[in-house]
Amino acid sequence: MAHMLQLDDVHTYYGNIHALKGVSLEVERGEIVTLIGSNGAGKSTTLRTISAIQRPREGRVLFEDRELQQMPPHDVVKLGIAQAPEGRHVFARMSVYENLQMGAFSRPGVSITADVARVYDLFPRLKERRTQKAGTLSGGEQQMLAIARALMAHPVLLLLDEPSMGLSPILTEQIFAIIADINAQGTTVLLVEQNAQMALNVAHRGYVLQTGRIILSDTAANLAANQQVRQAYLGEI
Amino acid sequence: MRRIRRVSLVDIILLAIRVVVAIGVVIGTYATLSAGKLTWEQWRDLLIFGVAQGSVYALIALGYTLVYGVLLMINFAHGDVFMFGGMTAFFVADALGSSGFLDANPIVGMAIVLVVAMVSSAAVAILLERIAYRPLRRAPRLVPLITAIGASLFISNSVRGLYGEQVKAYPQLKILVGKFEIFGVGILKTHVVVIVSALVIMAALYWFVEKTRTGRAMRAISEDKDTAALMGINVDRTISITFAVGGMLAGAAGVLYAIVFNQVHWFMGFLPGIKAFTAAVLGGIGNIIGAMLGGLTLGVLESIGPNLLLSGLGVPSPNQLRDVVAFSVLVLVLIFRPYGILGRPENR
Ligand SMILES: Nc1ncnc2c1ncn2[C@@H]1O[C@H](COP(=O)(O)OP(=O)(O)OP(=O)(O)O)[C@@H](O)[C@H]1O
Ligand SMILES: [Mg+2]
Numbered sequence: 001m002a003h004m005l006q007l008d009d010v011h012t013y014y015g016n017i018h019a020l021k022g023v024s025l026e027v028e029r030g031e032i033v034t035l036i037g038s039n040g041a042g043k044s045t046t047l048r049t050i051s052a053i054q055r056p057r058e059g060r061v062l063f064e065d066r067e068l069q070q071m072p073p074h075d076v077v078k079l080g081i082a083q084a085p086e087g088r089h090v091f092a093r094m095s096v097y098e099n100l101q102m103g104a105f106s107r108p109g110v111s112i113t114a115d116v117a118r119v120y121d122l123f124p125r126l127k128e129r130r131t132q133k134a135g136t137l138s139g140g141e142q143q144m145l146a147i148a149r150a151l152m153a154h155p156v157l158l159l160l161d162e163p164s165m166g167l168s169p170i171l172t173e174q175i176f177a178i179i180a181d182i183n184a185q186g187t188t189v190l191l192v193e194q195n196a197q198m199a200l201n202v203a204h205r206g207y208v209l210q211t212g213r214i215i216l217s218d219t220a221a222n223l224a225a226n227q228q229v230r231q232a233y234l235g236e237i
Numbered sequence: 238m239r240r241i242r243r244v245s246l247v248d249i250i251l252l253a254i255r256v257v258v259a260i261g262v263v264i265g266t267y268a269t270l271s272a273g274k275l276t277w278e279q280w281r282d283l284l285i286f287g288v289a290q291g292s293v294y295a296l297i298a299l300g301y302t303l304v305y306g307v308l309l310m311i312n313f314a315h316g317d318v319f320m321f322g323g324m325t326a327f328f329v330a331d332a333l334g335s336s337g338f339l340d341a342n343p344i345v346g347m348a349i350v351l352v353v354a355m356v357s358s359a360a361v362a363i364l365l366e367r368i369a370y371r372p373l374r375r376a377p378r379l380v381p382l383i384t385a386i387g388a389s390l391f392i393s394n395s396v397r398g399l400y401g402e403q404v405k406a407y408p409q410l411k412i413l414v415g416k417f418e419i420f421g422v423g424i425l426k427t428h429v430v431v432i433v434s435a436l437v438i439m440a441a442l443y444w445f446v447e448k449t450r451t452g453r454a455m456r457a458i459s460e461d462k463d464t465a466a467l468m469g470i471n472v473d474r475t476i477s478i479t480f481a482v483g484g485m486l487a488g489a490a491g492v493l494y495a496i497v498f499n500q501v502h503w504f505m506g507f508l509p510g511i512k513a514f515t516a517a518v519l520g521g522i523g524n525i526i527g528a529m530l531g532g533l534t535l536g537v538l539e540s541i542g543p544n545l546l547l548s549g550l551g552v553p554s555p556n557q558l559r560d561v562v563a564f565s566v567l568v569l570v571l572i573f574r575p576y577g578i579l580g581r582p583e584n585r
Contacts, residue, residue, distance in 0.1 A: 053463050077469035089464040091457055102457055106469030108450065153469065 002065060004029045004188055005157060006048070010059035010069075012042075012049045019045040020210035022059070027157070032179065032189040034199040034220065036233055037209035043192040044086050046157045046209070051083050052076045059140075063157070073181050077106045082155035086192070088146040092135025096126055099134050099145055103152030112152065119148035122178055139166045147175070151182065158182065161192045176202050196233040202226040208233070251572065258569065265546035274548045281422070283540045289428040289497050291536020292435030297489035297513030298520065299442060300362075300483030306459035306523045307479045310378065313385035314365055316391035316510015318484050322358030323491025323501045324396055327405050329353045343412045347492075354488035362484030363391065371473070373566040377508075389413055389506075407495040431493045438489055439529050442482070446525060455479055459523065469538040510561065512539075515567040521580025530578060539563050540581040541569025 005027040012020040014136065019042050027033045035043050048054040050061055052073040068076050082103075091099050100119065104112045120127035123144040126156040129137060145161055145237055164172040176198050183189050193199035200220045202205055208216040208229060216223065223229050269275075275283075299317050303314045312318075330350045333339040339346040369388045373381045413430060415516035454475045457465040466472050482524040494509065495501050512535060520531025542562040543555035552558070570577065 051467055053466060072471070072473075073466035074469045074471045077467065080364060083467050085467060089461055091464070093459045094453075094456065095459060098453065102453060102465075102468045102470075105450070105457075122453065149468075 001028065002163060003062070005190070006062040007046070007064065008049070008060045010046075010056045010061060012045050012054055012056045013128075019212055020049065020056070023209070023212070023214055025207050025217070027190055029188055030139060030183075031205060032183050032191060032203045033078060034191045034193055034203035034206040035209055036193060036196045036199060036206060036229075038232070040211070042212045043209055044108060044161055047083055047085075047161050047190070047192060050076075050159060051081065059154070060163055062164040071087050074106070077153060080154070080156035081159065082153035082157075083159040084146040084148040084161065084163060086165070088139075088142040090134040090137070090142050090145050090149070092133065094134055095131050096134055096137070096145060097124040097130045099149050100152050103149035106153050115152055115154070119151055122151075123148055140168065140171050143167055143175070147178070155187060157188045157190065159192075163191070164193065164195050165197065174200060197224075197227070238440075246511040247391050254569075254572065263548060265550055268550055269545050269548050275544060280541070281513050283544060284537060285424055287537035287540030288533060289431045289536070290540065291533035292432050292442070293490045293494050293497065293508065293532075294513045294516045294536050295529045295532025296435055296438060296486045296493070297509060298532045299439070299525065300487045300515040301517040302520070302523055302525060302528040303483045305517070307455060307476050308370070310370070310381050311385065311514065312365070312370075312483075313382065313510075313514075314369075314388040314392060315362075315483065315487060316506035316513070316524050317389050318358050318362045318365065318506075319487035319491050319510060320501075320503065320506030321361045321392060321396060321491075321492075321515075322354035322484070322488025323495050323505065324400055324405070324503065325357040326354035326488070326492055327407060327495070330408055330460045331405070331505050339408055340411050343410050347410070351489060351492050354492045355486070358488030358491065359481040359484035362480040362487070366477060366480040371476075393503055393506060400503065402503065404500050406500050409499065413496070427496050431496050434489070434493060436488065441487065443525065445482070451475065451478055512563050515563060515570075519566065519570050519577055521577030524577065525578045527577055527579035533561060534578075535566060538566060
């Protein structure tokens with residue numbers, strides 16, 4: 001079979017703004033692939049296009065040989081693609097537990113007890129706060145909840161948009177350890193990160209996106225060693 | 238930098254309004270009560286009538302608030318959705334009534350009438366969303382507002398043409414004539430039935446929104462549509478369901494309205510619709526408990542208010558001013574607490 005996920009010359013617009021100018025990339029089963037790039041490069045737009053929240057004007061998005069670009073977003077979720085969006089977007093007026101229930105929405109009629117126990121294991125803090133309204137959680141706790149909520153969907157492909165945003169260095173370490181862990185248990189991950197160093201450490205391969213175009217793609221190790229990447233994204237002079 | 242904001246003309250006007258309203262309320266109430274215009278029994282009956290009509294407002298108000306919750310839009314055709322259910326069910330009620338079925342099987346008969354009203358209102362609400370609002374989902378917010386007014390005229394005039402212009406009298410049930418003795422107080426049976434039915438329906442709605450999967454989907458959409466879609470929620474379908482639920486409540490309200498006021502007509506959606514909208518704003522638009530409280534509050538204010546405030550001042554027929562009271566409440570709420578009793582100030 002072909003790639004798990006393949007974007008083929010995808011062009012996405014916001015009105016007249018041409019945000020993705022022909023993005024092509026592949027993700028294979030079992031990989032962690034990272035997408036790095038500076039602000040406004042189009043990383044979030046790429047993930048939104050995969051989740052069909054944003055429709056590409058041209059090009060194709062293939063998942064397990066199915067075209068996603070015409071599907072309604074809820075059908076994309078049913079195929080096993082979950083996303084923890086940038087900026088958390090937890091349901092502020094719902095409790096932590098209800099947010100987790102929402103995460104499992106695509107799997108109706110299934111007991112979620114075991115899954116809830118599993119994410120409480122990964123994020124004990126959420127267990128302490130399970131009845132609290134998500135809007136009253138700290139930023140870091142909300143980020144944990146957003147990731148936990150995405151895991152509740154049992155994704156085969158997990159899209160993470162800047163999961164370390166606003167987290168302390170310790171928590172960031174923890175989140176990346178959890179990403180590696182989730183991946184080791186069989187979930188494929190497409191990871192968007194500002195923290196390129198950490199992302200390239202955990203990922204197998206990576207793409208560099210610049211103003212809507214992929215300008216580099218290589219193994220994570222090679223990208224981390226690449227002079228251009230080191231200067232632009234790893235803060236070297 | 239100045240710490241103290243200058244007192245502006247607007248502040249003075251707002252303060253003056255508060256003072257005038259407060260003085261008016263105090264003087265009017267005092268004058269009415271000291272003159273002993275109404276007996277205690279009359280006040281009690283006014284209160285109960287207020288609660289009964291308030292329950293009708295509350296059921297309609299819930300439709301405004303549910304739709305506002307998911308679409309941030311005021312469905313100004315909702316009053317006509319209410320009217321349509323009450324009018325359509327009239328024909329069934331009339332047929333059942335003249336055949337004698339209604340008096341022979343009052344419970345089954347009323348259930349049939351209620352279901353017809355709820356289904357027909359829900360059907361209109363679903364069509365309204367599908368045809369008039371969904372194509373405009375991404376249009377500027379003024380556009381669906383104009384469509385809503387157009388749809389309102391469309392529905393009311395269609396009914397006027399197809400069902401006839403004249404006022405139609407609902408058949409009166411024999412078992413609903415007279416009063417129940419409750420704790421030694423005689424209360425009109427119709428009022429008891431209306432209040433109890435409305436409370437049951439509202440409790441069912443609350444349970445639906447809080448505890449069911451579809452209810453959770455509605456709440457998720459009202460917080461964040463894109464993220465709701467990322468959870469696997471079918472946003473379009475859930476919005477249709479929201480309109481359907483609001484329509485069912487409005488249809489039920491149409492029948493309860495007919496029980497309280499005995500009659501229906503093509504124009505009956507207008508005033509109750511606007512008053513229920515007032516109630517929804519009063520309670521905090523988008524807030525379900527708020528719509529219930531707002532409806533009851535407005536219903537009571539409207540029945541007691543004119544008598545309490547005006548009859549002592551020598552106003553000859555204070556009850557004719559009930560609409561004035563209702564809309565004064567709307568204006569005062571919009572001025573002093575635009576987000577309502579239970580609403581959130583930051584509500585977008
Ligand atoms: N809703 C929108 N409307 C208009 N333009 C948008 C919208 N969202 C994104 N854009 C534009 O599309 C381009 C790509 O944005 P995108 O959010 O994908 O960038 P990003 O790589 O995720 O950036 P960041 O690292 O800041 O999150 C930017 O130029 C942005 O201004
Ligand atoms: Mg982004």
